[in-house]
Amino acid sequence: MFFSWDYLLQGFSLALSPTNLLWALVGCLMGTLIGVLPGIGPSSGIAILLPLTTVVGPIPAIIMMAAIYYGAMYGGSTTAIVVNIPGEASSVPTCIDGYELAKQGRAGPALGIAAISSFVAGTLSLVGLTFFAPVLANVALAFGPPEYFALMFMSLSLVISLSGRALLKGLIGTALGLLAAMVGQDPLTGGARLTFGSEELMAGVNFISVIIGLFAIGEVLVNVEEAVAYIYEKKKLDWMPTWADIEQSWGAMLRSTGVGFFMGLLPGCAPSVTTFVAYDLEKRISKHPERFGKGAIEGVAAPEGANNATCSGGFVPLFAFGLPTGPALAVLLGGLMMYGLQPGPMLFTQNPQFVWAVIASMYIGNVILLVLNLPLVGMWARIALLPFPMLGPLIILFSVIGAYSIRFLAFDVWVALIFGVVGYLMRKLGFPMAPMVLASVLAQMLETSLQQSLLISQGSPLIFFTRPIAAGFMTLALLSIIRGVWLELRSRAPEVAEEDEA
Amino acid sequence: MQPRTLPLILGWIILAAGGILAARAWHLREEERIIKWPDRSGTFRVLVTLASLAVYLLLMDPLGLPLSTVLFVAFLVWYLGRYRMVWAATLGLASGGTVYYVFIRLLQLSFPVGPLGR
Numbered sequence: 376m377f378f379s380w381d382y383l384l385q386g387f388s389l390a391l392s393p394t395n396l397l398w399a400l401v402g403c404l405m406g407t408l409i410g411v412l413p414g415i416g417p418s419s420g421i422a423i424l425l426p427l428t429t430v431v432g433p434i435p436a437i438i439m440m441a442a443i444y445y446g447a448m449y450g451g452s453t454t455a456i457v458v459n460i461p462g463e464a465s466s467v468p469t470c471i472d473g474y475e476l477a478k479q480g481r482a483g484p485a486l487g488i489a490a491i492s493s494f495v496a497g498t499l500s501l502v503g504l505t506f507f508a509p510v511l512a513n514v515a516l517a518f519g520p521p522e523y524f525a526l527m528f529m530s531l532s533l534v535i536s537l538s539g540r541a542l543l544k545g546l547i548g549t550a551l552g553l554l555a556a557m558v559g560q561d562p563l564t565g566g567a568r569l570t571f572g573s574e575e576l577m578a579g580v581n582f583i584s585v586i587i588g589l590f591a592i593g594e595v596l597v598n599v600e601e602a603v604a605y606i607y608e609k610k611k612l613d614w615m616p617t618w619a620d621i622e623q624s625w626g627a628m629l630r631s632t633g634v635g636f637f638m639g640l641l642p643g644c645a646p647s648v649t650t651f652v653a654y655d656l657e658k659r660i661s662k663h664p665e666r667f668g669k670g671a672i673e674g675v676a677a678p679e680g681a682n683n684a685t686c687s688g689g690f691v692p693l694f695a696f697g698l699p700t701g702p703a704l705a706v707l708l709g710g711l712m713m714y715g716l717q718p719g720p721m722l723f724t725q726n727p728q729f730v731w732a733v734i735a736s737m738y739i740g741n742v743i744l745l746v747l748n749l750p751l752v753g754m755w756a757r758i759a760l761l762p763f764p765m766l767g768p769l770i771i772l773f774s775v776i777g778a779y780s781i782r783f784l785a786f787d788v789w790v791a792l793i794f795g796v797v798g799y800l801m802r803k804l805g806f807p808m809a810p811m812v813l814a815s816v817l818a819q820m821l822e823t824s825l826q827q828s829l830l831i832s833q834g835s836p837l838i839f840f841t842r843p844i845a846a847g848f849m850t851l852a853l854l855s856i857i858r859g860v861w862l863e864l865r866s867r868a869p870e871v872a873e874e875d876e877a
Numbered sequence: 878m879q880p881r882t883l884p885l886i887l888g889w890i891i892l893a894a895g896g897i898l899a900a901r902a903w904h905l906r907e908e909e910r911i912i913k914w915p916d917r918s919g920t921f922r923v924l925v926t927l928a929s930l931a932v933y934l935l936l937m938d939p940l941g942l943p944l945s946t947v948l949f950v951a952f953l954v955w956y957l958g959r960y961r962m963v964w965a966a967t968l969g970l971a972s973g974g975t976v977y978y979v980f981i982r983l984l985q986l987s988f989p990v991g992p993l994g995r
Binding site for chain 2 (some may be wrong): 423439446461543544546550551553554557560561564566567568581592596600601602618762763764765767768769771775776779780783785788789792795796799803822825
């Protein structure tokens with residue numbers, strides 16, 4: 376894998392040809408539209424649209440696919456902000472502050488900042504991808520199962536401490552989330568557990584159902600109970616982010632680019648991890664951490680930037696080893712292979728014009744998305760003005776469709792319904808949501824890497840402390856646990872999750 | 878490691894953390910309550926919403942997604958908003974039609990279609 380200006384310029388000239396530009400535009404538009412359909416996340420969106428790319432030739436088709444990918448990613452965050460339905464786990468941190476902003480009539484600025492942050496982070500990490508891909512690809516190779524386990528252990532402990540003073544409740548949420556995701560088959564041996572003899576439970580509980588239930592349905596139930604008339608009472612909407620908003624969030628954009636890009640290089644480290652880490656980082660270094668969860672604009676900029684940076688970073692292992700880092704990229708890999716492109720070390724020597732055309736078109740896709748989406752912000756923001764008795768049933772309808780379309784099983788919708796009740800109760804009892812969500816997303820990889828590591832070390836847990844990278848992550852994790860426990864012991868107030876404090 | 882090892886550990890964690898929480902709650906029992914439990918009408922609204930969602934899911938297979946959507950949206954909009962029947966029915970028909978057109982005709986996803994056919 377190597378870089379040359381020649382190839383890059385050649386790629387740009389290919390991607391900038393009028394027809395290819397048109398397909399990139401079409402891809403962005405379709406991707407955004409399907410991503411905006413509440414409940415349909417980026418990966419299912421891309422899967423649905425893949426067949427459409429076959430009507431054009433291979434190069435425009437791949438350009439279109441990349442555009443769909445970016446468009447769907449962006450569209451997904453729109454529903455997270457406006458109606459609190461995260462289409463993918465990576466949009467969960469966006470919900471936390473984004474939906475709060477929407478409730479304050481500031482959905483417009485939130486969406487605008489999301490678009491700008493996506494653009495900035497996406498473009499910066501593309502520069503990283505363009506120039507440093509070969510060096511970076513080697514970083515990923517240094518990661519074995521122990522490192523993965525340590526990394527995921529660290530993200531979980533960070534997120535538990537994100538629940539502020541509600542440490543125990545965060546811990547319980549995490550354990551419940553892990554437990555829910557463990558229903559079904561053991562990832563290594565295939566042995567069934569927690570299925571109570573039911574065949575449907577063998578297939579496992581899908582984390583998208585868990586997320587849709589906890590966030591969308593749970594929130595609707597709370598609003599139904601309180602007979603809310605409008606999620607946003609006043610009629611005046613802010614349309615665009617102000618300069619103050621941008622000033623407030625540019626630091627978050629840059630930091631989240633770094634977090635997202637470098638963590639995105641690791642195969643298996645999906646945006647669902649990096650967005651949480653970026654959000655947590657912003658909350659920690661903020662001078663006013665208490666604003667997070669109540670509509671802090673940085674709380675939208677950070678996960679959105681990290682999401683896009685991770686997506687671009689994820690192309691490094693995808694191109695270099697053919698390893699998709701997340702579900703959406705896995706679908707994209709399928710698309711690439713449809714055109715006879717076998718990502719791997721040989722790709723850059725065998726099909727240079729393909730690769731560089733795709734990279735160039737990603738730059739262009741980022742620009743198109745920004746231009747396309749900023750004018751649409753006002754339209755989406757208006758959804759907050761619908762009376763809740765109309766909006767609520769529609770949110771449930773789309774939650775049902777979203778949960779159903781994961782595997783086309785009614786079972787997944789029932790799971791979402793149950794977790795809707797769980798989410799309602801958690802809101803009432805002051806339990807934080809984020810730890811449970813992240814736990815259910817990471818459970819499978821966490822367990823797989825733990826079991827693999829213990830196989831390597833023949834059962835000794837010391838393996839997590841003897842390898843330098845793993846040891847580093849574990850130390851950070853332990854420090855954050857110790858800090859959390861210390862804070863917990865100091866305060867004698869009853870436990871209430873910060874994000875739910877009224 | 879057995880398939881049951883981690884689930885068992887997690888069970889113990891939940892039990893222990895829950896125990897500590899309960900013990901603390903005992904200590905703090907004199908202080909004011911933070912949880913706002915719903916009044917009777919609020920509980921009733923939540924239960925009706927959940928029940929209508931359950932009925933929606935049960936009807937989805939025999940009636941198909943579009944028809945059951947019409948019924949569900951029309952009922953819940955009418956129930957929550959106290960709008961006129963006609964208005965609620967219109968909204969239900971509109972969402973059922975959109976669902977049918979977008980998800981079944983346009984995107985050709987395999988939702989149950991029911992007696993309407995494709």
